[in-house]
Amino acid sequence: MVKVDRPPANNFVATARKIYNPIGFAKGYNFILWMISAGALLGFSLARLMYLDFDNIFCPADQNKANALPGECFYYQDTRGRVGILLHLGAILPACLLAFLQFVPAIRHKVILFHRINGYLVIIGSFTGMAGVLMIAEHSFGGGLSIQIALGLALIIFLSCICIAYHNIKRLQIEQHRAWMIRAWVVGGFIITMRIIGITTDKVLVALSPEQYFVSYSCSEISFMLNGNQSVLQSLHPSCTGANPNHHVLVNAFSANGTGNVDQAAAGLDISFSAAAWLAVAIHVFAAELYLHLTPAESARLRRVSYQRQLEAGM
Template sequence: MTHYDNWFVRFWRKVYNPLGFKKGYNFPLFFIFGGAMLGFSLARLSYLNISGDAPSSFKSGAVPGEWFWYQNGIHRIGITLHLATIVPAGALMGFQFLPIIRYKAILFHRINGYLIILLATLGNIGAAMIARRAFGGTLATQSAVGYLIIATTISMALAYYNIKRLQIDEHRAWMLRAMFALGTIITLRIIMALASGIISSIGSYSAVMNCGEVAFLYANSPATLESRYPLCVGGNNTDMVVKADINSGFREEVKASMVLTFGMAWWVAIAMHAVGVEVYLRLTAAEGERLRVVSYEMQRKAGMRNPGSAGLTADRLGDVEKWEVPGETA
């Protein structure tokens, strides 16, 4: 190892050790994924101003035409519930994976965890209410919303159960799965931006949009509406085929490109995150084993049956060999 290597290692440890990280590779991962979630959530805080006219409000910043559906009724309730809960939940998530908080402020860690589970659950309810209209409400989008609601709810429920059983290793694994699933909302936007550009350059893609939504976009330009979409004049509620072009000067064509790519991008992101979190859990198997030993000690002191496996572990549910404390013999 060179002098430069020694200097870099010492410097790097001074960065991550005060935050409670024991391994050098964990901090960059936390910084990238936790930072992305925190940054995305903070950037969306202005969306809590749902119906305001400020440029940063949800009404002003939403995808073109979306506000047509969210002005009132069940969709207005849904988007308000979703944003008012999932945005704060996203901002709080990163703190759950900061080791120094778990070591020095365990009460905050617990309260924050309960709060995230509550907020994310309410956010899922709101998401279910708006799925039919979000980004066109295609079946791909609705099924992605449904899958994530099921996946995150089950993951958080299992994480909660395992921590109540003092099974810390499984609690960690299921919370990571839940957070990675929720993080797909960020990755999908990158994929959607790329896909929208690709289909726009091809130029042969179109999407179906409701006339009411199209007319809403042309509320201040009735003559343009009549020339481009004559069937949508006069309150006609039929559907129209709209060209998909993210670079277009017409907002309905920009929206059409997003309608076509949003659901697809979400499913690709779901697959990437599902594989990614399992790869991470297997690459950090030593940390999982360490936490299982900690779980064993805590469960044994609490007088639980099957210490080390008091929660939902593979050796209780599957055909995995019974776990034994390292160093102990039968």
């Protein structure tokens, strides 16, 4: 438990200290920043552990019960898509849970061996999970070029930060290791903000009903969304006769005159997430630097520790 010499300003602070002092925080604002960033990552990961039951929860046979975005499971039927999404979920979700433990001060200070071993597991899980992303990015969130580049940029930033952090800890530059790991996981958490922005954008545009947004889907993909109901498919898109499953049709994403069915919902979400991804990446790059700017005392403390460790190691 962290010992604080300053008496609490009031009863609220005294009560709060009983919560954050035992897990290693000396200052309340550090705990709040940690809860916002690491807590969100933990909650998001725990909520998605059920997706590891892939065939029953994430992509069941009945697409009306699927938890993936409408139409995404269509691309997880082949070997590459299925392996990619399972590799991603199976690696990155445990990595996120373990990463949460890496940012608990009490663990870092008192259980150093666990922190080191756990760190290697987090790195392995991160790289493995990102390999899965590369396999499915072509069709994730609609698979448009814009979303692919946004995902690629976030992936490069995430893995680059982890590599730099690993190099820093090998050089006993502990404060830099902390900074780059914070950058990695704050940027990696953009996927949470992207969903919030994407879903909000979709709801706003559905309410506004603009006419100019369209997405192209193959007849076979729309048929998959409709659980293979050919009569409904033809009523929505008469050119989807079944003669050419690869025939593509345009789906109006938000118009009140659209199909009003799952294909229109898919189109709206695909467009919204494509824009949301870029905004979320930008927000999280800024948030990482803001976090570091707001915690200079910890950086200064670790800089002193780094200097002492380097002297002891003869560096």
